[in-house]
Amino acid sequence: MTTTPSLQTPIDNALDGLREQFAGHVVDIAKEPSGDAVVVVHDVHVGDQYEPSSTWFGFRISTAYPSADVYPHYIGRVARRDGSAHGSAVQQTEWQNREALQLSRRSNGWNPRRDTASLKAAKVLAWFADQ
Numbered sequence: 001m002t003t004t005p006s007l008q009t010p011i012d013n014a015l016d017g018l019r020e021q022f023a024g025h026v027v028d029i030a031k032e033p034s035g036d037a038v039v040v041v042h043d044v045h046v047g048d049q050y051e052p053s054s055t056w057f058g059f060r061i062s063t064a065y066p067s068a069d070v071y072p073h074y075i076g077r078v079a080r081r082d083g084s085a086h087g088s089a090v091q092q093t094e095w096q097n098r099e100a101l102q103l104s105r106r107s108n109g110w111n112p113r114r115d116t117a118s119l120k121a122a123k124v125l126a127w128f129a130d131q
Contacts, residue, residue: 010066011037014117021118035063038096039117047129050078057125058096059117066112073124074100087131103128 008016018039019027026042040058047053055076062068074095080086089104105124107115 011035011061011063014061014065014070015039017116017118018121021121037061040096041121044075044125045129046075046078046125047131049081049131051081052076052078056098057121058098058100059121061117065117066115069107069110069115070117070120071104071106073103073105073121074098075103075128077101090128090131 015029015037018041022041022044025044028040028042030038032038038058038060040056042056043054044057045054046057055078057073057075059070059073061070074093077092077099078101086101091102091104093100093102095102103124105127107120
C-alpha cells in the first residue's frame with residue numbers, strides 16, 4: 001500500500017493546531033487570495049481585570065509562515081476595571097472592520113522549528129492577562 005503525501009501547507013497545519021488549542025470556541029478562518037489566513041477566535045478569556053473579561057482574539061498568518069512571526073495580534077476593545085491605561089505595547093486601532101486593541105508582542109527570536117502560531121497565541125494571551 002502506498003501513502004499519499006500530505007497536501008497540507010504550513011498554514012493549514014497552523015490552523016489545525018489553533019482549532020485544537022481553541023476547542024470549544026468558535027474559530028473563524030478566512031483565507032485570502034494572497035494565501036494569508038485571517039483568524040478570529042471568539043469568547044476568549046483575557047482576564048478578570050478587564051471589562052468585558054472575554055472578547056474576540058485575532059491575527060493574520062502570512063504565506064511566509066512558518067519562517068515569519070505571527071504578528072501583531074488583536075483583541076476587542078476592553079477596559080481595565082481599575083480605570084488605568086493600557087501599557088505602551090497596546091494601541092487602539094481598527095482591524096478587519098472591528099474596533100480593536102493591537103497587542104504588539106513581536107518575537108525577535110522567532111524560530112520556525114520551535115515556534116508556532118498556537119504557541120505565539122498562548123504567549124500573547126498570557127502576557128495580556130498579566131498586564
